[in-house]
Amino acid sequence: MPHRDRPAGQPVAPPTSQSRLYDEAVEAFGAAIERLARSYELDEHKRQDLLQNIHLNLWRSLDRFDGQCSLRTWVYRVAHNVAATHVMDERRRRSRPLVGLDDFEVRDAGIEPDADRGVLLSRLMELIERLRPLDRELVVLYLEGLSAAEIAEVVGISAGNVATRMGRVKKLLSQYANEGGRNAV
């Protein structure tokens, strides 16, 4: 039997600009935040906590949002920072090491040509989960459809550096898609 210590209606305060920005950000990028959280945490329950933390930090950070960059860039920055911290905290509890893009090798065919999207995504998640935070961020932002210049703005490294790394990302994903990733190292 549920408890009833509060009436249904809550007094509603007028939304602040911070709240409006938050609503706008969640409306436009809520799904992207969820996909990002999924790429950083495979465990469903831990992922809910990660999502909660991202939302909390996003709301807090929007108080400082000055429009110097786009809202999208801001959202991705905050989300990746929180998620990267989460990964590093989790890494301490795991024995499996994270690898960089340059250390990743795709061997052997793993994804069957007619594999459905569920299989494809699941393998993709396995690949992303093995990457170090910065490389993971690059792969996720590429998959989200950001340009190299936009990725550079989010990640905070030079456009040239991003372009070089993006070449490696595309090659890796291409190999992964064509040759499979079951035995990726």
Added chain:
Amino acid sequence: MPSDRAPDSLVSAWQEQPTSGFRPVPADFAKKIRRDVRASRWGFWIFLALFAVMAIWAGANLLAEADPLRRVGHVLAILSVVFFIGQILVLRRRVRAVRFDILRTTSPSLAAARAYLVTRRAFHRGRWLWWRIIVIFPVVPILGYGTLRNEPDAIPRFLWGVMVPWVALIVFAVSIVQRGAARAYERLLRELDDIERHSPIERFMASHEQWKERQGD
């Protein structure tokens, strides 16, 4: 033989994966839901223990009973217990998927809270509410008639002293407790609607910061 998948297929698979539209639940509301989930869990074990005692009692009487009519009464009592246990197991299975979301995360999502409340409300106000308890109705009359059929004078006393309170108890259990619970879940759902429609994000976040601080103490 390599396939001809291009990274574009990965990009579209990535971007088109389903999402739940996560929004956090304010901590005060989440606390209510958690309290209800925990209370339900305890309720399940208490009911299970109670039903087990009833089943053992009816089973022991069935073995010792010689009168065929009273044996039928004991068999029906055992069937009622099995039927009730089945009902609460069904409810338990339905809420299991969201129960973990609610108990094990810092904040359940609105979707998990809603799924839990809708399931509970549906259970308590289901169309088949009376069918769930119908098996128990004949138990007392059959046992009573089996005992008193050779003493016609005692039957009126049995009717007023046992049958009327028995039926009243069942009507009370169903109409008051069950429907009351359904209304209470309905109120929580309305509160959730209200949160989704109106509550400013400050309430979400301020309450969560307090919640997390309390967790850290």
